[in-house]
Amino acid sequence: MVWCSSCARHVTGHRPYDSQLCCDRCGKVLEDHNFSTEATFVKNAAGQSQLSGNFVRTIQSEYGASRERLMEKAFDDMRQMKNALNIGESDEIVHVAKRFYGIAVARNFTKGRRTEQVQASCLYLACRQKSKPFLLIDFSNYLNINVYELGAVYLQLCQVLYIADESNVLKQVDPSIFLHKFTDRLLPGGNKKVCDTARDILASMKRDWITTGRKPSGLCGAALYISALTHGLKFSKSDIVKIVHICEATLMKRLIEFENTDSGSLTIEDFMARKKELHEGVAANLPNNGPKVSGMNEVLCKHKDTGKPFACGLCRSCYEEFMTISEGLEGGADPPAFQVAERERMVKASAEENSSVSIITAPC
Structure with missing residues (x-):
């Protein structure tokens, strides 16, 4: 039985062979597709039964x-x-x-x-x-x-998926997003002071280029270990290693790298005072209304159609993402490549100076 809107009642319907389903009272077409949900069989010329018609895939989806x-x-x-x-x-x-x-x-x-x-x-x-x-x-x-x-x-x-080089999908991971998760594992229930201090230490690592080319697990482990000791919580390196899934040698490398920076030699009071000073300096230099005044008029990020750059040759969204990832350009060490080039330049200048001195003092 099917519903006929013209007769306003359920009717049996009539379907001529390989044709449309029509109302047997008024003749209205009720179904214009020619298939059935039940398999039917007919006899061929040899008297054998065979399936009538063909199976079709579902009409609700393009897939089977x-x-x-x-x-x-x-x-x-x-x-x-x-x-x-x-x-x-x-x-x-x-x-x-x-x-x-x-x-x-x-x-x-x-x-x-x-x-x-x-x-x-x-x-x-x-x-x-x-x-x-x-x-x-x-x-x-x-x-x-x-x-x-x-x-x-x-x-x-x-x-x-053709996204290996797509920066919108596989962009650089900010290590700080893992701090809450690792803190909760180390201290069930969490500890806001430990997490905040670890985030500040991680921000200092960003300014000193320690996070460049390194996995977030080791960075978070080192920051969390230093933060826990700072707040008087006694955890061993093996405890941190189990939480962040790294080996102890990797954790030691990150700790030594942070120790070799200017921030690594500060006390916790000096470290927090320096952090406050840096944040005040960054806030004072942030562009409040409109683009930041600079001599650069070309947008260097991927959003070329935004017109003038907001700051540092970047649009507003890319600049804010850059500040989140890198913690800014102020208060940190020079990039590693610049440091290597500077050391090579100084060695070369020293060698030239020594050679010139030896030529002057050589006997005639």
Whole structure:
């Protein structure tokens, strides 16, 4: 029985052979598609029964039923992974990962690879895009596999999705987003003072170029270790190593690098006073209304269509992101490349000076 809006009642309907379904009372066309949800059989000339018609894929989606089941299972698996890693309560991150996974399936990326590794790579990529404080080693620990094995799948996925060189997706990770997570692991319930001091130490590392080319785990571990000792909390290096998933040698390298900076030789009182002075200086130099006055009129960032630069040759959004990542240009050491070039210049100048002195003092 089907509903006929013209007769305002349910009717049996009449469908001529391979034609449309019509009302048997008024003749109105009720269905213009010619398929049935039930399989029918007819007899051929030899008297054998055979299936009448052909199977067609679902009309609700452009994909078949098996593809829909595959995507639903992948969504459930990634949501279970999200819940196990405590990546928030919302499923927004899973929906983003599902779109990445759908593209990977369409490009046959899942063939020859373990499904859970591809799903973990998609979920980690979504975390990177949404600035979630999770590392690739968190997913490898959940899957009980080597982090380099999962990292290889992740890099291949980025190549397949054509985002390996896309700065909007794979932009530099700010190490400070991991501090709250590591602090909660070290001190159940969290400690705001320890976290704030660790953030200030990490900001000092940024100004001294220690964070350049280094993974966030070691940086956060060193900052958290120094901050905990500063507040009188006795934690060993092995405690920090277990929290941030690095080896003790890496932690020692980060501590030595911070010790060799000007901030590393200060007491906590001097360090906080210097931090306050730097923040006041940066706030005084920030452009308040309109672009900052400078001799540069060309926009050097990717937003070339913004007109005049806001500050330092960057648009407003890129300038604010630069200040967040680098903590500004003031109060820190020179870049490592500049320091190397300066040392080479000084050695060369000293050698030339010594050679000229030896020529002058040489006997006739």
